[in-house]
Amino acid sequence: MDILKEWERDPPRTEMTTVTALWYDFKRRRRDPKSPVCYNRDNIPDACRAQFTAYDALVMAVRSIRPNGKMHNHQAKVSRSLPDLEERLVMSLNSLVKAERFGQLYAMIELRSGHGIGPMTIYDVAVRFGAWLGVRPDAIYIHAGTKAGLKALGLSTKGSFMTYPMDLLPAILRNKDPDEVEDFLCTYRLAFERLT
Numbered sequence: 001m002d003i004l005k006e007w008e009r010d011p012p013r014t015e016m017t018t019v020t021a022l023w024y025d026f027k028r029r030r031r032d033p034k035s036p037v038c039y040n041r042d043n044i045p046d047a048c049r050a051q052f053t054a055y056d057a058l059v060m061a062v063r064s065i066r067p068n069g070k071m072h073n074h075q076a077k078v079s080r081s082l083p084d085l086e087e088r089l090v091m092s093l094n095s096l097v098k099a100e101r102f103g104q105l106y107a108m109i110e111l112r113s114g115h116g117i118g119p120m121t122i123y124d125v126a127v128r129f130g131a132w133l134g135v136r137p138d139a140i141y142i143h144a145g146t147k148a149g150l151k152a153l154g155l156s157t158k159g160s161f162m163t164y165p166m167d168l169l170p171a172i173l174r175n176k177d178p179d180e181v182e183d184f185l186c187t188y189r190l191a192f193e194r195l196t
Contacts, residue, residue: 149185
């Protein structure tokens with residue numbers, strides 16, 4: 001999503017000159033059902049959390065189908081690889097349900113990901129199925145969008161294997177929900193480049 005185009009449609013209410021101002025703009029738009037920031041939010045974790053069985057939650061997490069029946073745009077380019085991923089993960093369901101931490105779940109999914117599945121899909125599936133398990137990220141997971149957002153903020157991901165620690169982020173973001181910060185980094189990456 002290009003936040004700069006969204007600003008043309010619905011201008012910010014204050015000057016967007018600090019990370020703090022950008023964060024509050026993000027939070028306002030995330031609560032506004034008319035905003036693409038709200039509409040594009042991944043609501044599949046909520047649907048997975050409501051499933052009765054682990055199997056149903058896992059299948060929903062992998063298939064990436066939103067409650068409105070449409071596939072989440074993150075997985076549109078890898079849709080042909082999802083059935084193979086689903087099969088691999090369903091075969092490992094007994095192991096996956098034992099994950100006690102998000103990083104553990106992410107690593108198990110990554111290990112079974114196969115051809116065509118990258119960090120974004122691994123992260124999304126882990127967040128969605130993790131919602132059913134009750135495990136959440138405790139760091140920023142590196143994929144193309146978060147890497148671009150961190151770089152635009154002047155933060156280096158060199159030496160980062162798959163996560164970026166929360167305590168190295170700007171102060172306004174350090175105590176926030178890592179999954180929400182992940183969305184912010186991706187969505188506002190073009191706006192970060194305009195900060196002085």
